[in-house]
Amino acid sequence: MNSAAKWLKPAKDLGDIAPIFRKAFRLEKEVSQAALTLTALGVYEACLNGSRVGEFILAPGWTSYHHRLQYQTYDVTNLLKTENCLTVTVGKGWYRSRMPGWTPSDFQKKLQENPAGLLACLELTYADGSTQTILSDESWTVSESPVRFSEIYDGEIYDASFEPDFSGAVESFDGPKDTLIPQEGEEIREHERVSAASMFTTPKGELIIDFGQEVTGYVETTLTASKGDTVRLSFAEVLDKEGNFYTENYRSAKARYIYTCKDGAQTYKPKLTFYGFRYIRVDEFPGGTANAKPECFTAIAVHSAMKRTGFLSSSNPLLNRLFDNILWGQKGNFLDVPTDCPQRDERLGWTGDAQVFVRTACLNYDTEKFFTKWLADMSADQWENGYVGHVIPDLLQAPKASAAWGDAATICPWEVYLAYGNPQILENQFTCMRKWVDYITSETETPYLWTGGTHYGDWLGLDAPSGSYKGSTREEFIASAFYAHSTSLVIKAGKVLGRDVSAYEALYEKIVETFRAAYPTYHTQTECVLAAHFHLASDPQAAADQLAAMVKDCGVKLQTGFVGTPYLLHVLSDYGYADLAYSLLLREQYPSWLYPVTKGATTIWEHWDGIMEDGGFWSADMNSYNHYAYGSVADWVYGVAAGIQTVEEAPGYARVKIAPIPDARLDWLKAVLDTRHGQIRSEWKKEGAYWRYEITTPVAAAIVIDGVEHPVEKGSYFFYSKI
Numbered sequence: 070m071n072s073a074a075k076w077l078k079p080a081k082d083l084g085d086i087a088p089i090f091r092k093a094f095r096l097e098k099e100v101s102q103a104a105l106t107l108t109a110l111g112v113y114e115a116c117l118n119g120s121r122v123g124e125f126i127l128a129p130g131w132t133s134y135h136h137r138l139q140y141q142t143y144d145v146t147n148l149l150k151t152e153n154c155l156t157v158t159v160g161k162g163w164y165r166s167r168m169p170g171w172t173p174s175d176f177q178k179k180l181q182e183n184p185a186g187l188l189a190c191l192e193l194t195y196a197d198g199s200t201q202t203i204l205s206d207e208s209w210t211v212s213e214s215p216v217r218f219s220e221i222y223d224g225e226i227y228d229a230s231f232e233p234d235f236s237g238a239v240e241s242f243d244g245p246k247d248t249l250i251p252q253e254g255e256e257i258r259e260h261e262r263v264s265a266a267s268m269f270t271t272p273k274g275e276l277i278i279d280f281g282q283e284v285t286g287y288v289e290t291t292l293t294a295s296k297g298d299t300v301r302l303s304f305a306e307v308l309d310k311e312g313n314f315y316t317e318n319y320r321s322a323k324a325r326y327i328y329t330c331k332d333g334a335q336t337y338k339p340k341l342t343f344y345g346f347r348y349i350r351v352d353e354f355p356g357g358t359a360n361a362k363p364e365c366f367t368a369i370a371v372h373s374a375m376k377r378t379g380f381l382s383s384s385n386p387l388l389n390r391l392f393d394n395i396l397w398g399q400k401g402n403f404l405d406v407p408t409d410c411p412q413r414d415e416r417l418g419w420t421g422d423a424q425v426f427v428r429t430a431c432l433n434y435d436t437e438k439f440f441t442k443w444l445a446d447m448s449a450d451q452w453e454n455g456y457v458g459h460v461i462p463d464l465l466q467a468p469k470a471s472a473a474w475g476d477a478a479t480i481c482p483w484e485v486y487l488a489y490g491n492p493q494i495l496e497n498q499f500t501c502m503r504k505w506v507d508y509i510t511s512e513t514e515t516p517y518l519w520t521g522g523t524h525y526g527d528w529l530g531l532d533a534p535s536g537s538y539k540g541s542t543r544e545e546f547i548a549s550a551f552y553a554h555s556t557s558l559v560i561k562a563g564k565v566l567g568r569d570v571s572a573y574e575a576l577y578e579k580i581v582e583t584f585r586a587a588y589p590t591y592h593t594q595t596e597c598v599l600a601a602h603f604h605l606a607s608d609p610q611a612a613a614d615q616l617a618a619m620v621k622d623c624g625v626k627l628q629t630g631f632v633g634t635p636y637l638l639h640v641l642s643d644y645g646y647a648d649l650a651y652s653l654l655l656r657e658q659y660p661s662w663l664y665p666v667t668k669g670a671t672t673i674w675e676h677w678d679g680i681m682e683d684g685g686f687w688s689a690d691m692n693s694y695n696h697y698a699y700g701s702v703a704d705w706v707y708g709v710a711a712g713i714q715t716v717e718e719a720p721g722y723a724r725v726k727i728a729p730i731p732d733a734r735l736d737w738l739k740a741v742l743d744t745r746h747g748q749i750r751s752e753w754k755k756e757g758a759y760w761r762y763e764i765t766t767p768v769a770a771a772i773v774i775d776g777v778e779h780p781v782e783k784g785s786y787f788f789y790s791k792i
Contacts, residue, residue: 070106070140071190074204076244078184079211079237087341088185089158089214091235094203100149102194108140110186110244112162114340117148117155125256126371127343130405131163132442133462134180136449138248140188141256159185160219160341169464170222170321170414176466186244211237219341222414224325229335230296254442255373257405259286263370265363271313276351276358278366283347283672283695285401285411286371287326289338291364294330298355300337302326304346306412306694310684314350317689322414330355343371345401345412345695347671372400375434378743381706384736384754387657390666395700398673399426399433402697406443406462410675410693417460418443420477421525425635426697427481428704431488432742440485441494447478448501455508457501459525470508471524472548473632478505479555483562489745490721495562502559506573509552517576517583519548527595529676530630531660538691540630542595546588547632550599553580557603561717581605594619595633601644602636613644625652626660635701642709642730650709651732654702662702673700711740711751712773721745728773729753731760733792747783755792762788 079088105122107115108129115122122143129139165181168174189205212233218226266281283306290300304324309315316324324344328337346368354361381392402408406418407426423443430436443461450463457475459465482498485491495502514521526547530540556577563570584605591597591606597616600606620626620641629637641650657663660677668680675696676687686692708714712729715722722744729751731738737754747767753760764772765785772779774788 070108070188070249071202071204072246074188074190075206075241077187077205077209077239078242080240081237083213085218086213087158087160087216087219088211089156089233090187090209090211090239092155092203092209094153096149096151096153099196100146100193101196103144103146103149104142104192105145106140106142106190107157108138108188108249109159110183111159111164112341113157113159113187115155115157117145118150118153120148122148124258126259127162127257127341127405130254130257131462133446133449134164136248137250137446138245139252140249141252155191157187157189158214158216158340159187160216161221162341163221166221168221169417174464174466177464184242186242188244207239207241209239210235211239216340221342221416222322222324224323224344225339225342226325226327227337227339228329229331229337230329253445254405255375255439257371258374259369259371260400261370263368265366268363271308272311273313275314276361277314278349278351278363280347280368281671283345283397283401284368284370285343285345285404285695286369287339287342287344288349289336289367289369290328291336292355293334294355296330296332298330299353300328300330300355301353303350303352304344305348305350306346307680308348314348318692319413320690322412324412338369343404343411345410370400371404373403373405373439375403375436375439377433378435379432379707380741381703381739383738385655387663387666388655391662392703394666394670394672395429395703396433397671398695398697398700399430401672401695403430403436403439410696412695413693417464418462419460419474420457421471421474421528421631422698424473424477424480425631426701427484429701431484432704432707437485437489437491440481441497444481444494444498448498451501451504454511455504457505469522472519472551474525475505476551476555478502479558483558486565487715487717487720490723492565495565499562499566499568502562506556506559510576517579518545518587519552520545522548524548527630527632530595530628530633531677532593532628540593540595542593542633546596547599549580549584549587550603550605553577553584553605554603556580591615594628594637595630598629598633598636598640601640610644613640613646616640617646617649620649620653625649625656627653631698634699638702638705639709647730648732650705651734655734662699670694673697707740707742710738713740713742713749713751722749722768724768725749725766725770726773727751727764727766727770729762758792759789760792
């Protein structure tokens with residue numbers, strides 16, 4: 070960004086109306102190259118001579134704005150004419166919306182007090198080699214735009230009949246310059262277009278469009294109308310047990326969609342906001358709602374532009390739907406930041422959810438760039454004492470960090486490194502990783518454990534005491550277990566980078582020794598899971614045996630929440646209970662991964678029983694139907710059921726271990742994974758009394774069938790074993 074460019078704002082405060090800035094200019098010579106660089110305090114949409122600039126939706130994206138604000142550079146050479154008009158509309162976006170929604174945030178309020186600022190630079194290179202630079206300055210003009218209101222939670226109001234007059238003056242102001250960074254993350258773009266699956270009238274007489282799939286994005290409406298006619302839509306994820314439109318779980322998020330028409334045929338889609346929804350209610354339509362037809366509406370999915378890398382399929386249709394739900398849950402919540410949900414007055418980058426899901430995320434999609442940017446925001450938001458917030462960007466600024474949430478500081482960089490083999494992510498984050506462990510060491514009330522403080526515990530664990538959102542696992546048990554785990558990851562990362570981590574090695578030994586003395590017995594499924602998976606139990610096999618007994622004793626059910634669930638099946642299969650792990654995976658009754666599928670879920674739910682067996686709802690205050698965390702089970706399917714595992718000594722699948730574990734309740738299972746070194750395929754299926762394995766590896770591999778290891782070079786291989 071050219072340092073001479075000035076931050077601009079409307080000279081007159083426009084309130085909730087999004088301003089549209091304008092710069093007209095004439096070209097006297099032929100242009101060989103033109104680059105437009107933009108950023109804003111909010112989100113922007115730029116047009117040059119009536120054509121949209123770039124495909125980035127909700128640019129400049131969401132970063133820790135106090136520390137980092139991205140700018141984008143676009144090649145606009147082909148959009149230029151002799152007479153040119155550049156316009157940029159700026160909405161509130163994440164920068165100036167009323168986030169985090171349910172609670173005041175002084176941190177966010179400081180951002181909200183900023184104006185709708187724009188910073189721009191157009192660099193022209195002429196065919197004769199000369200150059201010209203057009204900067205944002207007081208020669209620009211501004212107007213009210215057709216976007217009469219736009220906000221992250223509350224939707225958008227747009228008047229297509231409004232014509233900007235660009236008679237308004239702009240003012241320059243002292244906007245952020247020292248926090249500007251070039252685009253670092255993936256661009257947010259439009260992806261799937263989903264047609265209406267059905268249209269019907271509810272018992273209350275409401276006209277509903279069902280897209281058959283929950284998406285994050287917006288609705289495109291196409292119609293013919295007269296100037297002043299109105300389209301008004303409402304959004305919902307589910308219908309209630311009577312079949313009526315249900316929005317209580319959106320809480321205070323208004324999610325408005327109000328479009329005032331111009332004359333004639335027209336198409337509208339929101340420009341500066343997004344929604345989370347499966348259903349829309351047509352509240353108002355030109356000529357009456359009876360004129361609304363399914364073909365008038367298309368849902369457009371919007372998410373970070375990640376390349377799909379992982380593919381799972383099986384002989385079980387419900388399991389396949391679960392795989393799809395996990396993908397849609399990731400897409401719907403990987404909108405520049407790994408958010409918890411896309412619909413209600415929250416949509417925050419919860420660290421706990423991110424660390425739970427990061428391994429699955431890196432299998433389903435290429436998320437290296439996505440996480441590199443988000444983790445840089447984590448480093449920027451980390452306090453000097455090492456504190457890591459519950460959400461990143463850290464709008465909440467909670468006084469104390471929580472175990473298993475702040476531990477995203479160590480878990481996420483390590484998992485990204487294992488997935489892609491690039492040590493740069495560890496180099497970038499090592500200080501943050503180390504400071505996080507140091508924070509725990511300084512904050513604890515008991516040396517070598519993490520006691521005291523406030524934690525989320527095993528969030529939404531099914532063994533929670535009545536009235537609590539937390540499971541029954543001891544919070545200090547969880548905190549101390551993750552203290553050990555994070556310390557071990559600092560040691561591993563330090564060794565990759567060639568750092569001296571001897572102090573952390575000594576600390577880790579003390580933590581394990583103290584943990585074993587303090588917690589010789591385990592009271593919950595999650596306690597068994599953590600003790601075994603993090604190798605904190607003096608006898609991990611005994612902990613796994615106890616876990617298996619607990620699972621069986623309660624009717625082959627999981628009782629775990631956010632903390633225990635990601636590792637549950639791994640512990641069972643690692644210690645000889647793969648059949649029990651499959652029983653949990655394939656269970657269709659509540660609680661289970663497949664229960665929501667039987668209830669029509671098209672994404673992953675926040676609660677195992679978001680819709681209860683009688684059709685009622687878990688709650689109104691915290692009941693998202695697009696919450697990706699429990700989709701972490703997919704990493705077990707890739708890594709254990711299909712058996713595709715990276716080797717820690719050769720990360721990024723430079724070498725692999727492929728050790729599939731079939732189960733007779735499935736006729737076949739197939740996993741395909743595109744890696745930096747090529748495509749890995751692992752498939753098993755029944756052939757009479759035998760399992761037939763077909764495995765393709767692009768690198769040297771250890772293929773393990775029935776416990777027997779077969780070292781191989783790259784290529785395709787077939788094996789058989791008895792069922």
